[in-house]
Amino acid sequence: MSEERDIVIVGGGICGLATALALHRKGIQSSVLERSETLRATGAAIIMQPNGWRALDQLGVASRLRKTACAMESGRIVTVMDRKQESIPLGGEVRCLRRMDLINVLAEDLPSNTIRFGCRVVSVELDPTTSRPLLHLDDGGTIKAKVVIGCDGLHSVVASIVGLNKTGLYSIYVTRGFTRYENGHGLKNEFVVMRTDELQLGWLPVDDRLVYWFVTRKLTSPDSRAALAKDPMLLKSSIVKAMNDFPTEAVQMVSGSDLSTVQYTELRYRPPWEILRRRLWKGAIVVAGDAMHAMAPFLAQGGAASLEDAVVLARCLAEKIKLADGDGRGLNETRLSFDKPAIKEAFEQYSKERRARAFWLTLQTFFIACLLGSSPGILKLMTVLFMVILFSDGIGHTRYDCGRL
Template sequence: MQPEEAAGEVVIVGAGLAGLATALGLHRKGVRSMVLESSPALRVSGFAFTAWKNAFRALDALGVGDKIRKQHLQAHALRIMSSTTGKMAEEVDLAVQGKGRDSLLQALVEELPRGTIRYSSKIVSIEEGGQGTILQLADGSVLRAKVLIGCDGINSVVARWLGLAKPSDSGRVAARGLAHFPGGHGFEPKFLQFIGRGFRSGMRPCNETDIYWFFTWTPTENDKGVPNSASKMKQFILTNLRSLKVPPDALSVIERSEMNDDVLAVPLRFRSPLSLVTAYICKGNVCVTGDALHPMTPDLAQGGCSALEDAVVLARCLGKAILLEESGRRGGTEKQGIEAGLSEYAGLRRWRSIELITTAYAVGFIQQSSNVIISFLREKFLSGFLARRLLKMAEYDCGTLWS
């Protein structure tokens, strides 16, 4: 084993959206951090990121909101189409921007001090130590951290160490893609959704040339072998959408889309909201954020937005605690100050996380259901309620780094 290496005040595991935003928030507060990323470079794979109002409040708090606004298209409305009748079930006004996940990560990295991210650094074990948490890395090196923040996604090593419940399978699967129209797609800046009959699909413009889309379903014995090639997956999706009275221009988006043969479809998982009622979101000097804390189904498009909320709240609470300790104004030990800051963060994020997970699951279940009674209620009453509920979740204000 290599000799132990002292880390900075804060070690963040994962250079995804949650990790980079947390690092930037702490940097704005004057607190140094080290971000450990298991990959050899920044992972910018993925499709689109939907930035609702709550996300831009967080981005503004981090000082990058205006930078993001200038780059990407704003959607003006959410239009929900019934797959049963082929008619519009609901349309609501909104202000939401679509952007590439890669450009958002790059924007955050550009604001961080050089050397903040340490690549090819995979954690294999975590141990409690007298003066901090001891991290054993895959390359044999050992780090001691005063604070450890797990931003390492749904399969989080840090969440497992804290004892958080293993994410559950929702029974649903999602396929995603990106269609490119070099001459312009001509679609209105609206978020279009098709719901019902056991499927849920949607698409929205990211800019003038690219459209992001998704398709979710509950797999049966008959289609378990479908997602083994991009061509078969496309045909499966198109066959189902054609049976749902989806207009031809929407089908054309799927037909000309790019799909990754390595990730054609993924199971939709979530952490039981009941498990978070009494769970340890933080323990001592360790906590989790983003998908490591509240993995949810994507039916609210709030995964990335809520990760940004986490980052601002955590940076505010932890940064305040560390700065008070450094100035000698808090009293007590440094360890007690850090634990108090993390405890404050956990108290603020616990019920927000529970609400997000529960609402996302309920929205997806109701919108996708083929049950006759649920379908009737959805067509007559629930579509508008669910759309308004989605917008209400986006009204959340995480505050600033100083409030």
């Protein structure tokens, strides 16, 4: 089966749905191809910082999401051994959203036939005669598209066609989950991180009863990694065992968590220098979200940056390919031009706006990973120096404004 489509978005995660929604708000229809059978979200919750809220405001969904998660009032980091405390500056609106709430809200306003589930793209190529993108699906079908947007995450099949290499693996893993306190958790609306040399535990309340927590540890041997990834019970007990010196409430938070939400994640990244050097688009194919700038969650910015990508990409495309606005009643329909120069200009503008942003975010997380990982002492020393020079304003990244849709 061979079909033709105008704009095809590969991947219906945060970035793919946000991009489809941003285009829809600009009066441009798209098709989202998602390999899962339903909407789904990996990882219990996501921390949304001021820059993410600015993008959600532009997408027209921020007010709905504000109702589902409370705002953090402060943050602190505690060294477990000596109970020393430092405050974590928040820099504005910070909330912890259930990932599924975010996914549902982004999908809610899309026209009903936008997302095609159970549709895995196995490869993408540029048709040698027309230079148009050609998508090959796992059911043997093909789609000829005028524009392809790769929002297919860490192991993107689209990223390789624009020239990006495979992502690298950090020597750190994260476990995350939800703990529900039926009678209320009684915690302040506060982002807390407790750390020892071996393990960092962070938590944020989502609402009065639900708390999101995450634990960061160095990777152990490949054998135990495979076992931990498969068995949430083993994963939970191995963390609890390593929390000897933590306060009882913190240990109980992890031990009392809902096993179905406990998840093991190895951290992958796109090297910052690759984002700087390589093209982020080729012909009528472009990448966004983790497919472009996979980064570790130490700044809690990957998802927010994906929302920013969506706003900027839809704005650039609308500016260059829209010839006339529709009135929403089928009369005087929105007319689009998929001429090569129009698409090229849109993607050049998008790359110009997003490359620097993605570079600085991935660089800052890369430095933090070097400090947390098993790099030699001299490398850590140099990293601290670079961090002081380049990122003295530790929350500067939250002030970014992706602009109007």
